[in-house]
Amino acid sequence: MGFPHPSHSKETVVLSRYFGDAGARTYDGWVERGGYEALKRALAMTRDAIVEEVKASGLRGRGGAGFPTGLKWSFMPKDVVKPHYLVCNADESEPGTFKDREIMRWTPHALIEGCAIAAYAIGAERCYLYIRGEFTEPWKVMSAAVEQAYAMGALGADALGSGKRVDIVLHRGAGAYICGEETAMMNSIEGKRGNPRIKPPFPAVAGLFGMPTTINNVETLSAVPHILNRGAAWYKALCLGNPKSTGTKLISICGHIQRPGNYEVTMGTPVKEILYDMAGGPKPGRTFKAIIPGGSSVPIMTREEAEAALFDYEGIVEQGSMLGSAGMIVMDDTTDMVYQIWRLARFYAHESCAQCTQCREGTAWTTRILERILTGRGKQDDFQLLLDLCDNMTGKTICVLSDSCAAPVVSGIQKFRSEFEAYIAGAREPAMAVV
Amino acid sequence: MAIGVKVMRRPEREVSYVRATLKGMALTFKHMFEPKVTMQYPEQKSTTEWSISQRWRGTHRMLTDEQGRSKCVACGLCPQICPANCIKLVPGEDEQGNRYPLIYEIDEFRCVFCGYCQEVCPEEAIHVGVHFENAEYTRGRFVYDLERLQSQTHAVSTLWDPSDPQGE
Amino acid sequence: MADELVNVTIDGMPVSVPKGTPIIEAAKQAGVLVPHYCYHPSLPSPAVCRMCLVEVEKAPKLMPACVTSVVEGQVVHVNSASAKKAREGVLELLLINHPLDCPICDQAGECELQDYVFQEGRAGTRYAEYAKRYSPVEDFGPDILYVPNRCILCTRCVRFMEDVADAPVLNVSERGDRAYIGISEEQKLDHAWSGNVVDLCPVGSLLSKDFLHKARAWDLDKTASVCPGCTQGCNVSIDTRDDVVIRIRPRPNLEVNRHFMCDYGRANYRWMNRGDRIEAPLVRDGARHTATDWDTALARFEQVLRGASGSAVILATGRASTESLGLVRRLVDRFEVAAAVQVPLGEEAPLSGVPNLALRRERAPNLAGAELLGYTPQWAAAMRQALSAAVVIVLDADLDQADEAALAAAPGMVVLLGTVIADALRNVELVLPVTTMAEENGTYVNRDHRIQRYQQAKSQPGMARPAWWIAGEVLAGPGPSADAPSTAAEAFELLGERWPVFAGLGHGDIGYTGRVLRTGSAPVPGRAEGAAR
C-alpha cells in the first residue's frame, strides 16, 4: 500500500500489506497474519530445492543491480567446510529511497523470516543484518523483533523445532553511504573503514571475513517468504509482459508530488500510471520537469521519457535510465536543475570513500565546477570540462560511486543544457554568492 | 735645354691646393653641425639611439620578495645546469621550515654568461643582468655572494624567447 | 619453476609468465612499464590509484593491471589511446591539489608523479581558478615528516605498516577529498623499519629528516652495496655526492631483503665520512712514527712477519671483506693463529611481514664469512692471547681504551691495519692505512651463507689501500710481482686455493644478487624463497 496513504486500486499489495499495522510488528501478531509458515516450510525442504524455487520465481535483486537472486545463491559453495555468511543489506542510503525502512518498521518479522530462509538455503552459519546508523526507529523495531524471534524459538539452535540452526545478528552502521555497496558493507562489518573492495574475488568466494558470503537487499529477502508460501509460479505470473522482470516492486516516490510515499506495483506497470494515478500527479498548477527513477545515482529522465516508460528493469533502461533502487525523485517546473545537480554532486563528494583517484578528486572537482556555474562565473569551456571529468569518472573505479556522480551530471547537461547556459550567460541570477 | 725635359701642363683646376683645402674644411665644418654619434661614456650611460640590448647577458642579480628575502628556494637546478660550474649552493632551512640558500655564490670569472641559470630557475630568482661594468680591485671580489647578488639594481635580461625569435 | 606458464601479448610483445602473475609484472617482462602508484611488488595491492588501467581485448572496460591476473591468450594494450587517456585523466586529478613545489621537494628527480606527468600528463591545468588544498607539515616520528599537500593517497605507507611491519600506526583519516594519512597522537612512527615508508612514498609526501634538504636526487651517485649493519646483509645503494655518503637506501633483492632495510642500517653511514683518517703508512722510527711509501712499509711488514715466531693473533673488524680477512689470515699461516672478528651486539628487530628478515643481534656483516675463514667471534679470548703473541695484526677493529692500553704494552709486534689511530697505539710497530667498505670492492657472506658483492662508493683517503691488497703484496714477496692481486676479484680467487668453499667461484658468478655458498652444513631454517605475503 502507498504508505502513508491508503492502498490504491492499481497497486499489487504483497510486501506492503501490513504497513501501518502496528499489530504485525509483534511475533504473535505476525504469526496470526500467516507469518513463519514459509520458514517452517523451508526448513523442511532441502537447500537446493529452495534455491531452485527462488530461481524459478524470477526474483531479482531489489537493491539496484537487479541480479537474479536464485542464481546468486547458487554461486555459494555447496560443501560447507568453512563458515558461510549471509548479509542483509539494510543500509538504505540512496537518496530518494525509503522502502526498506518501512519494511523494517512495520513488518520486521517478514525480513527475519526471509533472512532465516536465505541463510538456511545458502548454508550460512550466521546472517548479519546491516542497518544504517540513521535508522534509529527501524533499529529498535528490528532489535525487539529479533529478540522475540529468539525467545519464541524461531531463531537459534533449533529454529522452529527443525533442529537446524539459524542466527541473525544486527549490526549498526555509522553514517556512510558507501557502506550500501556490498563489499564496503563487508569491510564495515569487519570493523574496517567502509572501503569497497576490488572484485574478484567475488563475495561468494571470499566475502565477509574471507568466507563465502551472499548479500541481499531487505526487499529481496522479504519477498522470499511469499514465494515459498505461494509458489514460484504465482510470483512469476506477477508480470506485465516482460518475463525478465517479475514480481512486485516497492517504489518510493518523493519530491514535488501530491502524495509522496511507497507504492507497490507489479513489474511492468507504466510509470505514467504510477505518477499520476497512484501518487496523485504534480502539485496544483505545476507540471513535472524531471524524474530520477532509481535513486539519485541514475541518469535523469525528462517528463516525456518518464511518461513513456514501463516500470521494470528493462523498461526504464529503454528510456535511457536505470531502475536502480526504485526511489523516484520527482521535480516539477519550479526546480532549478543546475542547483539540484550540484546538490547531488556534493552528496557524492561527501560520501566518496577516498580510495580511487577519479572518485576522490573527481567528485569534489565536479562539485566545484557546478558551484562556479551557480555563482555566475561559469564559462563555455565548463561543459567540455564536466563531460571530460565525468567520462574519466565512469567505469574506471573500484565501485560505481563515481559513475553515480557522473550520471546525473552528464544526463543533466544533455537534457537541461539551457539552464546551464542561462547561468553562464548571466541571464539568470546567480543561485549562490561567491565565497 | 740640353736634355729634353718634357713639361706637362696640368689643368689649373686640379692642382690648386686652395681648392682641396677648402674642400677638406667644408667637410670638417659639415661634421661640426651634424648630430654627434660619440657617447660620453662614463658620464653618459646610454642615449636614445644606442643602449645595450635587453637580451644582453651580464653579471647576475638575485631578485627578492616583498620581505626582502631572496626568491631562491635552493632547488639546485642552476648549479646542475651551469656549464661552467660556477654556482655554489648549500641549501638550508629557516625556522618556518622554508628551504632557502644558506650559501649562494657565483664566480663571475668562471661564468660564461650563457643565461641557463635564469632560464632554468623555477622561481625566477636568479637572473643575468643587462650590465657590463665589472671592474674590481681584487679578483676575490668577483665571487658574488648572496648579499651582493641581491643588492644589484641593474635591469635583468630578457632572454631570447623561442616563441618570438625575431623579437627583442 | 614448476608453475604452469601462460602466454600473453602485451603491446605486441608475446611473453610467457607463470599463471596468476598480474598483468603489471607480465608487462615488465615484455619491457613495458605500466605507470602505477599504489602497486608495489612487496605490498598487497588495493588497486586504488587507478593509474595502471590497461586495455585488455574482450574486456568491457579498462582493467587495473596490478590486480588482474594474466589469462592464456590475453592481448593487452598498455599504450592504447583509451588507456593513455585514462592515465592522463588520473594524472590531472592527482595534480589538481598537488603543490607545484618540486624545486623544494626532496623527491624531485626521483618522483613518480613528476616522471609520469612529464611522460604523459596534460601540459596545462584546468583547475587554475581554485585554491589548492592546504594542510601543514606533520611530524610523524623520529626521522619522518609528512607533507599532506603532496600526498596522493596511494596508501603504500599505510599498507607497509599494517601488512608488512604489522604495526598499523598509520591510517587513512577522513574520506573523500578531505582524506589524509593520519597517525594517532599517542603513537609515533618509530618502528625499527619505519624508514621504508619514505622510500615507498612515490611522491615527496613522506620525507626523511636526516636527508631533508641535503641533496637533490640528481646530484647523487648511487653505488650497489651491502649494508654493513648486521649479519642479515640487506642489499643497499650507497648514495654519495662529491665523495660524501649522503644516505643509504635499500636495493631490491627478493631473496634477502625484498625492497626494505631497517632504520639502523639507514642511519649507519656517518663513520664512512669520517675525516680523521690515516692517509699514509707509518713506520716506527725510534720513538716516533714516520710516514713512508708503500714499498718501505710492505718491506717492514714482511720483516716483522719473518722475524717473529710462535703465535699470531688477528683482531679484525666484523666489517672486513671476505677477501681481506682471507688474505690477512694467510699471512700468518706458519704461526699458531688465533683469529677473532669483532661482533657488537644489539637488539634484534624483525620485519614480521617478510620471512627471515630482521635487524640481527650480531651487528657484523661478515660474521659468517669470517667463520668460514677460520675466525671466531671469541673476542675476549683472542685479546688475552694477543698479550703474549709474537705478532698481533689489528684489522681496523674498534678497540676500547683498556684493550688499546694493553696492546700498546704487549711484548709482541703490533701491526695496525686501520682507518683511524687511537692515541694509545701511537707507538705500535707499523701502521698501514686501509680503506673502509665504502671505499673498496669486496664481498660479505651473510648469516644464510649468501655471498654478496659490494662496490666502491667513494674514493679512498690518501694512500689507503684495501687490506687484501696489503696482504697480497706481502704474500707475493718484495718487488713488483705478477702474483699479487690487483683487484678484489683476483684477491677473491686466491681464497679458493686455501678454502674449498670458495673454490671455483668468482666475482662474476656472484653477480649483484649474491649466491648461496655450499657450506656442507644444512641450510638455515626458514630460509625459504623470501616471498612476502
Next chain:
Amino acid sequence: MTSHQAHGSHGATPAAQDPVFVGETRTKLEELFARYPTKQACLLPALWMVQEVRGWISETDIGEVAEALDLTPAYVKGVVTFYTMYHTHPVGRHFIQVCTTSPCNICGAEDVVKALLAATGCVELGATSPDDRFTVIEVECLGACGFPTPIMVDDDFIEDVTPDKVAGILQRFP
C-alpha cells in the same frame, strides 16, 4: 561539506575519566565478541557504546577501544573519522541532523536549516549553541525522502518538519 570537522564551541576535553568498558558495558562488549568471528568486527558497536556514554569519542576513548579490541589507536582513529555519525569533537546536549539532500532540498530543507539555526542560536552549522544545548548539522540523506524534511534529534527521528514546526519541536528537548 556537512561534517563533524567543524570544531564545536565546546570547551576543552573533559578531565581524566573512568574507562568506558567497565561493569555492564564491559559485559555487553564481551557478549558482542561471541557474535563475530574477530574482535576487530566489534569495533563499530564498541564505538557506539562509547558515544552513548561520553556523547563523543575522544583520543583517550579511541585508545581504550583500541586496547579492548587489540587494535592500534591509529587504526581506530581511521575508522572513526570515516563514519560521519561518530563525533570527534564535543557536541551539544542535543545533536540535530537535518537532511538537505536533493529530495528534501527541493521540498524546502534549506529553510528548515535556517529556522533551526535561528531557533537554537547556533552561529553556523556544526557549531554548538552558546547554552550548550544544541548542535545543528546538515547531513546527507536520512532515508525518509517521502516525509520532507526529516530531522534527527539525538535518536529521535522526526518527519515532515517545516520551518514553523521548529520551535515546537525544540521545546521537547530541554
